[in-house]
Amino acid sequence: MTKKTTQTFAVGTGSVGFFSRRVRTVMTAVAAGALGLIGSQAAPAQAIPGGTVEVVPSMAACGDRGFEKSLQCGAAFTDRWLDSWGASDVVEATVVTRPDAAGVYPSRTTDGVCVYANTAPLAIGLHHCDRYTFVVPRTDRELVSDDVDAIVLLAHESAHGFQEKAGLMPVETSAIRDTRRMLPLERSADCWSGAATAWYIEQDMLDDDAVDGGRELMRSIGGSAGHGNADAREQAYLTGFEGGSGACNTILGRDAFPVRPTR
Numbered sequence: 001m002t003k004k005t006t007q008t009f010a011v012g013t014g015s016v017g018f019f020s021r022r023v024r025t026v027m028t029a030v031a032a033g034a035l036g037l038i039g040s041q042a043a044p045a046q047a048i049p050g051g052t053v054e055v056v057p058s059m060a061a062c063g064d065r066g067f068e069k070s071l072q073c074g075a076a077f078t079d080r081w082l083d084s085w086g087a088s089d090v091v092e093a094t095v096v097t098r099p100d101a102a103g104v105y106p107s108r109t110t111d112g113v114c115v116y117a118n119t120a121p122l123a124i125g126l127h128h129c130d131r132y133t134f135v136v137p138r139t140d141r142e143l144v145s146d147d148v149d150a151i152v153l154l155a156h157e158s159a160h161g162f163q164e165k166a167g168l169m170p171v172e173t174s175a176i177r178d179t180r181r182m183l184p185l186e187r188s189a190d191c192w193s194g195a196a197t198a199w200y201i202e203q204d205m206l207d208d209d210a211v212d213g214g215r216e217l218m219r220s221i222g223g224s225a226g227h228g229n230a231d232a233r234e235q236a237y238l239t240g241f242e243g244g245s246g247a248c249n250t251i252l253g254r255d256a257f258p259v260r261p262t263r
């Protein structure tokens, strides 16, 4: 067993200001993050989409130290969450789309295509397609006021990866603005991020009050087409937090998310 040393980073209040949000990391987590880095360098080179830059997952980046570091922290959390399901392939990388970069490519996971863009006429912010989670800083920065925001948002995006593996097409559904079909995809993804939050707390990776940060985030991003309003998003998130991933399958109407055996 690796010796566990608990280290608590400084408390940061986000733009919301109501909740203290502390991210707790243990040295084992930091070590795992470092190993993850080495692992990804040793792995066979997998080309990330052109014009994007990989966010290097890092537990050591946690501590509410700005957008870029919170993204690295969130990516490291997502890796751990997916590893816990034996599903690390669902998100191969979180990538930042560079200014003036854009691309379309056929998905390896679905019959559809993936699109990303960070150009003057078109910026496609936070979304997931075919094992990559895309981020556009100029549109997404305002969503992330601290680590918990990044952790919850990247967990949400990973849900779309599970949906794709189950044969669903969240990207196409939102591209054609089919809001009726989008809703269960988005609500089950909010649910999945709630289930992730509960697991992080259980693992002592987050403090208990992280759920308040997640709820506040859901409320703040409620109302966009096909995602549900503030109440609906908060409710979906809490459904996952309290009921686990099985509840997210219920929202989605099919078994896209893995469920842990009941003990």
Ligand SMILES: [Zn+2]
Pocket (backbone or CB within 6 Å): 156, 157, 160, 186, 189
């Ligand atoms: Zn989504």
